[in-house]
Amino acid sequence: MGTxxxxxxLFKDFADWCLRNNLQINAGKTKELVVDFRRRRHSPPxxxxxxxxxxxxxxxxxxxxxxxxxxxxxxxxxxxxxxKGNSRLFLLRRLxxxxxxxxxxxxxxxxxxxSAIFYGIVxxxxxxxxxxxxRMDRLVRRASSVLGCPLDSVExxxxxxxxxxxxxxxxxxxxxxxxxxxxxxxxxxxxxV
Numbered sequence: 001m002g003t004x005x006x007x008x009x010l011f012k013d014f015a016d017w018c019l020r021n022n023l024q025i026n027a028g029k030t031k032e033l034v035v036d037f038r039r040r041r042h043s044p045p046x047x048x049x050x051x052x053x054x055x056x057x058x059x060x061x062x063x064x065x066x067x068x069x070x071x072x073x074x075x076x077x078x079x080x081x082x083x084k085g086n087s088r089l090f091l092l093r094r095l096x097x098x099x100x101x102x103x104x105x106x107x108x109x110x111x112x113x114x115s116a117i118f119y120g121i122v123x124x125x126x127x128x129x130x131x132x133x134x135r136m137d138r139l140v141r142r143a144s145s146v147l148g149c150p151l152d153s154v155e156x157x158x159x160x161x162x163x164x165x166x167x168x169x170x171x172x173x174x175x176x177x178x179x180x181x182x183x184x185x186x187x188x189x190x191x192x193v
Contacts, residue, residue, distance in 0.1 A: 007045065015050050027053040033061050035070050066120040074124045078132040085117040085139045092146050105147055113143055118157055122165050125158025 018025050027050045034045060034057060048055040060069040060076045067077040092113055095105060117139060128136075136154045144151040152160070 007048070011048055011050055025050055027051045027055065030055050031061055032057045033059075033068065033070055035072055064120075066123055074128045074132060077120070077124055078128060078135060081117055081119065082135055082139060085113065085136075088113040088116050089139065089143055089146070092143060096146055106149070109143055109147055109151075114151075117143075118154075118161070121154070121158050122161050125154060125162065128154075 015025060030050060032048050032055045036042065044057070047057065060067060062068075062080075067074075067080050069076045092105070092109055095108055100108070117136065133154055140151050140153060
């Protein structure tokens with residue numbers, strides 16, 4: 001059986017690799033998020049050190065606008081989306097109180113409110129809890145009442161966005177048979193997105 005490297009050695013190798021490849025690590029901005037699903041409690045791992053600087057261990061981290069936590073659930077992300085959605089919904093209500101109506105109000109919803117509520121939905125829509133889904137749907141229903149028209153639920157938007165991501169992936173895959181965008185008779189196919 002071969003020897004295994006310690007975590008400290010792995011981080012040192014990573015830092016050395018970065019140095020050799022002209023990549024600079026900002027140790028001050030680097031965080032460690034430990035995900036541990038073992039049933040028994042274990043002592044926390046030794047702190048990671050990169051470039052002789054101890055790295056902070058966090059329970060939650062915002063990465064590219066999506067909140068990840070050490071439980072790998074979406075509760076922190078949902079909390080952030082609901083908070084941001086409520087503040088944007090306030091602006092939507094204010095616009096309506098100033099007499100803004102119809103298509104302009106809907107455009108504001110789509111571009112400012114919905115973009116905040118549904119941010120990263122392809123990542124989290126299929127695996128949030130029912131409680132979190134209900135919280136998000138309540139927010140959408142409140143927006144619907146401000147606009148005076150029905151809006152799609154989180155599930156509907158999530159399914160649509162997931163399907164669009166799959167379709168986009170297929171269309172951008174040069175090795176997939178459909179990327180020639182023509183059928184067997186040579187006719188050009190049109191894909192409406």
